[in-house]
Amino acid sequence: MNASDFDLNLMRVFVTVYRYQSITVAAEVLNLTQPGVSGALKRLQGQLGEKLFVRDGRGIAPTHLAHELARHIEPALETIESTIDGVKDFSVQGKRRFVVYTSEPVMLMLLPKIEADATLGEREIVLHPTLATEEELLDKLNLRQADLAIDFAKRTPSLCFSQPFFTDQICLIASKSHPRISGNITVEQYYQEKHITLKLRRENAFLADYFTEENIRGRKVAAESDSLLVLMALVASSESIGMMSRSVATLFAERFDIQIIDAPFRPIPVDFKLVAHSREQSSKANIWLREKLLSYLSELNLSH
Structure with missing residues (x-):
């Protein structure tokens, strides 16, 4: 034939x-x-x-x-x-709803910028919490149920492309009224204090273990959280300390009355990337979305 x-x-x-x-x-x-x-x-x-x-x-x-x-x-x-x-024609005046899957730190930073953006017009950018596995996220992108993901995974999934978004790092937080900690902390002090630990949704690991070069030994855990906001609230109202994203800690330090302290370990950079299906790389609509999200970083003075 x-x-x-x-x-x-x-x-x-x-x-x-x-x-x-x-x-x-x-x-x-x-x-x-x-x-x-x-x-x-x-x-x-x-x-x-x-x-x-x-x-x-x-x-x-x-x-x-x-x-x-x-x-x-x-x-x-x-x-x-x-x-x-x-x-395909893409008009910034036309009606369009974009779905972005991302982690809590990025949601906390981007949502106020999206809500305050008067230039969006009929455009909608909706943020969803990141999924538990890479396979689930890839399915959303494959099925066109998501336009984009903002992720810190080291590997870009097959059938997808990525571009740098911004680099974050971890820090230590403690209540400003903490009786023993003020401005800095030693490794010895770190292990002497009680901790609020933060578990990452995707990697099923604790943030302090995942983003430090050293192997963190067992800590005195007062509570475990999967939310940065809950972690900050618990730290602010107790003598426990916690590790978290520096960018979010900076945004909420005054509101929670917490001090931001350099971690007594060598931190590994948290490199966030924009991830989309390969078919979207030249899409005018997806390019517009990526550029719009990057513009919010400039307003937040975050590097990318």
């Missing part, structure tokens, strides 16, 4: 099913019915004369032919989609 005999519209259906290895998910992504996706696959398999997917438990698995076909077809379709998205 000649290449001209193929229905190329079926290729997008095939690539989507191949990506997710699920007819149900592919139907959702393509805004088609499940029978419609199944029918398209049957027509393509009929044209090829070979199976592309076989049953695998409750799901499906690609055959060798499917792997080979996807290896050649998928990059070409990505290029076409990116080119089309890049030349």
